[in-house]
Amino acid sequence: MRVLAAMSGGVDSAVAAARAVDAGHEVVGVHMALNRSPGTLRTGSRGCCTIEDALDARRAADLLGIPFYVWDLSEDFVEDVVADFVAEYAAGRTPNPCVRCNERIKFAALLDKGIALGFDAVATGHYARVVTGPDGRAELHRAADAAKDQSYVLAVLDADQVAHAMFPLGDAPTKAEVRAEAERRGLPVASKPDSHDICFIPDGDTRGFLADKLGEVPGEVVDESGEVLGTHTGTYGYTVGQRKGLGISRPAADGRPRYVLSIEPVRRTVTVGPAERLSVGALEAVEAVWNADAPVGPVEVHVQVRAHGEPVPAVAELTGPADDPVLRVRLRTPLSGVAPGQTVAVYRGTRVLGSATISGTTPLS
């Protein structure tokens, strides 16, 4: 197969590219410049897509003896990932930019370009597995290493995208093993630290990043009875379930901590309440994408609502018009702090069936 290896300059994608070469594929490495204004180069050692990252990726490709290119996809990234992130927060929701990036950039813009150039697959350093099912179709499964499993951020891929995806690290027993392999292979990125933050906010200050884009939009922090407990400078600084930095100027009468329960950007209101009000028994989600057959009738599944969250048993059912269905999920185990905008990934065993974007929740109490 002709494989386009997406090389971030990190250790995972370097080992993934190496394994694709070992498997006998014809591999070409590509580093995507994602996070800069076209025509400029950003330096620095943290975050993503600095000139150092591109050079690290190039050094790894050189060592593997594969051709290497840098493709500037920063316009797509800014439009499809960064602008979406800002718009979602402005609308009172909590987006996951890594999910968007996989959907729109790595397995859309990059894959499309690759297919146009005659490639068969995009290989990344994600920890997930593509398995050929009994019907011959490509199935997306969790990684062997549960601690590193990234199937959640890939649950947004459709059947065609999964069929063109390759995850050479999916069977790796642990990340430590992958690092040791990088060392053995003499890959220059073997000791590079893992990335943790949102790549386009390397200092981790999401609120500051959003304030820069959206400016001050002051409003009130209220309790469920509507009593004003404090003020804020933008609802985008809040996420359902958040406890710290609420902007409450006086403690609740019962002295217990308060959490964000809901966000209403039009009224500029953040509503807070006690922990038990965060428990969710059911949720609705829209814009469902299935790489397996879409569920017919109520089906027993497991769902996961955050990248490293626990999967919980649930009954899922698609309802409403066929061209714009709503996925209704009844949770058999309640979840806490589920925010609109988060992705709900739907699993059967280790297999990812699909995902949808949470649009509403039903509290238990």
Ligand SMILES: Nc1ncnc2c1ncn2[C@@H]1O[C@H](COP(=O)(O)OP(=O)(O)OP(=O)(O)O)[C@@H](O)[C@H]1O
């Ligand atoms: N700028 C980029 N150019 C090319 N591929 C990228 C880029 N950023 C991420 N990727 C691909 O997406 C995968 C997952 O990205 P993520 O940001 O989660 O990296 P990671 O798990 O830290 O992996 P790595 O160690 O390879 O950076 C990477 O392994 C790589 O294949």
